[in-house]
Amino acid sequence: MRTFKAALVGIGGFGSSHVRAMSELAQEGRIEIPAFAELQPDRFPEQFERLTALGAAHYTDYEQMLADHPEIDFVAIATPIAAHKPMCVRVLEMGFHVLVEKPPAVTIQDLDEIIAARKASGKLCQVDFQNTSGRAFRELLDRLHAGAIGEVKRVTGVGIWSRSKAYYARTPWAGKLTNGGKYVLDGTFNNPFAHLLNNCLLAAGDADPSRMLPQTVQAELYRVNDIEGDDVSCIRAVTHDGVEVLFYAMLCHPANETPFIAVEGTLGEIVWHYDNRIVQRIGGEEEVRSFGEENLMRNMYDNLMQAIANPDVPLFAPIEASRGFVLVSNGAYESSQAVRTISGSFVTEQEAGDSIIRLLPALSEGIREAASQGLLYSEVPFPWAKPTEPARMDAYRHFELPPGYATEGRTPPSGVPNQA
Structure with a gap:
């Protein structure tokens, strides 16, 4: 080359x-x-x-x-x-x-x-x-494309990490919905777990950008830190093919755990883990494949250079494939209508070096069970959670935060037309 x-x-x-x-x-x-x-x-x-x-x-x-x-x-x-x-x-x-x-x-x-x-x-x-570039995830996509677990019905992503107050103090836009008059929408799914949500959609749509688009999005967004955006979230999106995409995230856990995506099909299940590993379960049999460490950023550079040199080489993450991700993100704000503050009575704190981590113990204990049942937090129900309504994403063309969105409680829609 x-x-x-x-x-x-x-x-x-x-x-x-x-x-x-x-x-x-x-x-x-x-x-x-x-x-x-x-x-x-x-x-x-x-x-x-x-x-x-x-x-x-x-x-x-x-x-x-x-x-x-x-x-x-x-x-x-x-x-x-x-x-x-x-x-x-x-x-x-x-x-x-x-x-x-x-x-x-x-x-x-x-x-x-x-x-x-x-x-x-x-x-x-x-x-x-x-x-998107690791060998385990590429193997997952290959198996889904080959029908290894039949027709995909549900994709569930779970991300549980720890972020201290220092994390939100590191840059002026951290944890902000806007900064300098421009949208940032910094939160669980737009920043630290953006990869998790994006890969959920790739798995749901067989890496076809047209099949990654949501028909509806229902989301609950919460905060325990003194920020505008969310540090706790859950999302339920349904694609036009009828695949249910579930996303669960929290940044107020005592430690970082390995995120994963479980893909359920009519014949079995494949689980992809951030540590470059997949587990396939079909008919009571389990297969585990681990691909070891990789330089994922290096993979992205290599892939781009190969695609420049040879038009027949597909990009791992072409800009067109981001439409589903951004639509789910925008739909999450449309559905939630607020980032709600979780009462301090449900929150504890622990030291983290020179900083502090705010914790939500009940969610740390119950998030995996909620994910396994496909329940939003208000459906569990957690006492601090508030139900929301799904947002229709058909012909959605324009996003704008409603006035006062960063404050507690629901606010009227912005009234911006979302028709083509």
């Missing part, structure tokens, strides 16, 4: 992972890095020095960088969430392939704008949903 020329926009935060991945590829002769863009390079001296040592020129203006370096093949965008859409659109308009961090956009209108720009440019746009 030829040597590709790549540029990076954003070297801080998760951008540091891109710096490492690109540096390794450069040292192997797989890519060259003519330039990178970062507004505050002094904040990230290690990443800055690593890239400049490889001959990369620093820019503060990414458009000027691309104008000066038309030889670049693709651009990785690892900026804060609100910047993904405008940068992605502009880079495509300027004629470059893109690898953009997840989520690529937080509203369906923004995502559709990226898709339109991609189609107009004729370039590729890969979303860095790197958990």
Whole structure:
């Protein structure tokens, strides 16, 4: 394979992972890095020095960088969430392939704008949903496509992690619904467990973007931390094929546990685990396959470069496949109509280094049982949970938070038309 020329926009935060991945590829002769863009390079001296040592020129203006370096093949965008859409659109308009961090956009209108720009440019746009690239998940998709467990009926994802108060203090947009007048919608399914929700939809739709779209979405969103967004959530989505997608997440557990997705079919079940392992159960027999550690981000770069070189190679996470994810996310806010604060009487705290983790013990104990029964939290019922109504997602084209959404209780719909 030829040597590709790549540029990076954003070297801080998760951008540091891109710096490492690109540096390794450069040292192997797989890519060259003519330039990178970062507004505050002094904040990230290690990443800055690593890239400049490889001959990369620093820019503060990414458009000027691309104008000066038309030889670049693709651009990785690892900026804060609100910047993904405008940068992605502009880079495509300027004629470059893109690898953009997840989520690529937080509203369906923004995502559709990226898709339109991609189609107009004729370039590729890969979303860095790197958990789509592991061999265990690829094996899961292959087995589902081959009908190993029959017709898929239900997909259930469960994510149980620990996040301290320091996590929400690390950046101005953490835990926010908006920041600087722009949507962020930072919460369980739009950030830490975005991979989990996205992979649930891929499994439900056999990796076909048209089959990943929700017909209805019902969600309950809660918070135990002093944030605007959710740190506790559950979602029930039904695709147009009638597959039920269930999602359960909490960020107020004493420790991080391995997330998993259980796919139930008419003949059996396959469970995919974040640790690159699948378990298949059919007729009382169980098969376990473990694929070991992989560099998932490296896989995404490799896949994009292969697809650029050969149009017959499919992307693991093309921008079009994100429509289902964004529609479920937007539908979750439409359905919940509020992120509700869980009373402190149900919450405890524990020390976490120099910070504090707020815990929700009853959910830690009961979340797996709720998931196994396919129940939303209000259906269990947990005393702090409030029921919601499903949101119809047919012909949904525009998302807008209702006024006062971040406050307690239900608010009237925004009145924004959602018809094509």
